[in-house]
Amino acid sequence: MHASLESLDALLARQRAAFLADPYPEPAARRDRLERLLRLADRHETTFIQAIDADFGGRSAHETRLAELLVVRSGIRYALRHLNRWMRVRRIPTAPYFRPGRNRLLPQPLGVAGIIAPWNYPFQLSIGPAVAALAAGNRVLVKPSELAPRFAEALQEAVATHFAPDELAVVQGGAELADAFARLPLDHLFFTGSPTVGRLVAQAAAERLTPLTLELGGKSPAILAPDCDLADAARRIAFGKLLNAGQTCVAPDYLLVPAGRADAVADALAAAIGRLYPGLPATPDYSAIIDERHHARLAALVEDARAQGARILRPGWPEQADDAAPRKFPPTLALNVPPQARLMREEIFGPILPIIEYRDPQEAIDRVNAGERPLALYWFGRDPALRDHALRSTHAGGVCVNDCLWQLAQEAQPFGGVGMSGFGAYHGRWGFDRFSHLKPVFLQSRLGGAPLLHPPYGRVFDAL
Numbered sequence: 001m002h003a004s005l006e007s008l009d010a011l012l013a014r015q016r017a018a019f020l021a022d023p024y025p026e027p028a029a030r031r032d033r034l035e036r037l038l039r040l041a042d043r044h045e046t047t048f049i050q051a052i053d054a055d056f057g058g059r060s061a062h063e064t065r066l067a068e069l070l071v072v073r074s075g076i077r078y079a080l081r082h083l084n085r086w087m088r089v090r091r092i093p094t095a096p097y098f099r100p101g102r103n104r105l106l107p108q109p110l111g112v113a114g115i116i117a118p119w120n121y122p123f124q125l126s127i128g129p130a131v132a133a134l135a136a137g138n139r140v141l142v143k144p145s146e147l148a149p150r151f152a153e154a155l156q157e158a159v160a161t162h163f164a165p166d167e168l169a170v171v172q173g174g175a176e177l178a179d180a181f182a183r184l185p186l187d188h189l190f191f192t193g194s195p196t197v198g199r200l201v202a203q204a205a206a207e208r209l210t211p212l213t214l215e216l217g218g219k220s221p222a223i224l225a226p227d228c229d230l231a232d233a234a235r236r237i238a239f240g241k242l243l244n245a246g247q248t249c250v251a252p253d254y255l256l257v258p259a260g261r262a263d264a265v266a267d268a269l270a271a272a273i274g275r276l277y278p279g280l281p282a283t284p285d286y287s288a289i290i291d292e293r294h295h296a297r298l299a300a301l302v303e304d305a306r307a308q309g310a311r312i313l314r315p316g317w318p319e320q321a322d323d324a325a326p327r328k329f330p331p332t333l334a335l336n337v338p339p340q341a342r343l344m345r346e347e348i349f350g351p352i353l354p355i356i357e358y359r360d361p362q363e364a365i366d367r368v369n370a371g372e373r374p375l376a377l378y379w380f381g382r383d384p385a386l387r388d389h390a391l392r393s394t395h396a397g398g399v400c401v402n403d404c405l406w407q408l409a410q411e412a413q414p415f416g417g418v419g420m421s422g423f424g425a426y427h428g429r430w431g432f433d434r435f436s437h438l439k440p441v442f443l444q445s446r447l448g449g450a451p452l453l454h455p456p457y458g459r460v461f462d463a464l
């Protein structure tokens with residue numbers, strides 16, 4: 001059910017009152033909320049899989065299990081395992097002249113956190129941040145994407161079954177409600193989506209100086225070093241690119257390969273795609289594109305590149321398949337793509353992979369640095385010196401070496417962007433800290449202090 005703007009204000013007021021009544025939930029209360037989230041994921045798994053499948057017009061059930069339910073479950077279990085340690089007051093060193101006073105850092109819940117989520121992994125990106133926010137002791141409002149409406153409805157019902165509205169609540173709505181949501185006097189606003197909308201969200205949050213996390217996208221490069229194992233890299237890149245038909249924020253957006261190797265890379269990718277997805281387009285393992293508009297956008301990107309001289313390959317995709325599977329988009333390789341083509345200027349967010357040649361590794365590094373800072377960078381190669389040089393010379397939210405996507409699954413590592421791919425990170429303890437105020441406390445000793453530094457100052461300064 002879509003929320004009215006008035007009901008949004010009322011819900012926030014309820015959550016704020018509940019937070020003030022219990023401003024520092026004990027570990028048991030936080031555990032209980034996390035365990036209820038776990039039950040929600042277990043009990044509604046089939047409903048979520050079916051709803052997401054219907055929203056996409058064909059989303060692989062395995063992909064929903066792997067990239068949404070499994071990822072969130074493991075995040076909850078990790079939080080349950082570490083919660084006590086995260087909540088502990090942290091000891092901070094104290095300079096000798098302030099002893100025997102002591103420094104402490106108190107992780108404190110912020111209050112009411114708002115989460116705005118995109119449609120591409122609607123469960124993971126709505127509930128993943130909520131895990132961190134609830135572990136940190138906050139009340140949470142979630143606004144899922146209107147582009148996955150069946151899922152949003154299913155999530156709202158499931159959350160209402162397991163949570164009181166003043167603990168965790170889901171609100172549904174389109175752009176107008178989303179805009180109002182971003183203007184709420186929240187204690188933290190956590191946004192996952194495009195840089196374009198991220199900018200609007202940042203402007204809305206700026207009015208109240210609402211603390212903000214932006215998890216955005218961008219053009220994540222995969223660089224194949226001259227010494228990389230081509231067949232192995234191709235298999236891993238094909239998986240990373242075609243999971244959810246490329247509608248993944250950390251999917252490799254384009255490949256940088258050594259001069260003269262583009263055809264060999266294309267052949268290796270075609271072979272890998274044939275093995276991963278036999279029977280395209282019918283195979284249910286290959287997901288569809290979320291809607292007509294995005295499908296048409298991807299087709300326009302390919303046509304624009306073709307018109308500018310790019311060579312387009314559609315491995316494993318029979319010609320007549322376009323009509324047979326109108327919501328699916330063929331795995332597409334694009335060679336000889338000029339830099340001014342839209343394919344090289346916009347985040348692709350679909351199963352199209354431009355393959356660009358570089359003359360020497362420095363040219364690949366310069367090319368990455370010429371664009372906005374991406375959410376991910378992938379490096380395939382054996383030479384550790386060249387790898388380290390590349391990692392030190394480029395910026396990216398996170399890096400995975402000799403594979404794709406798995407940096408995102410590391411609960412002990414922060415996940416987030418840099419520059420145009422966003423700011424503020426979460427997952428594991430980083431998420432707990434993101435939704436906490438790490439409050440510095442100085443505990444003065446009865447013996448401490450420096451009375452000589454108090455007024456009247458003349459005594460001290462005259463003596464100096």
Ligand code: NAD
Pocket residue numbers: 116117118119120121125143144145146147173174175178179182192193194195196197198200201204215216217218248249250347349375417422
């Ligand atoms: P989007 O920016 O179009 O929408 C995201 C959310 O913002 C939706 O819930 C939408 O309702 C809401 N929204 C729309 N207008 C708004 C407004 N004026 N104020 C506040 N909220 C508003 O993104 P999308 O198409 O759903 O998702 C794709 C994008 O998200 C890609 O750029 C992708 O890279 C990025 N993404 C990033 C991550 C990450 O973790 N960094 C994960 C997934 C997707």
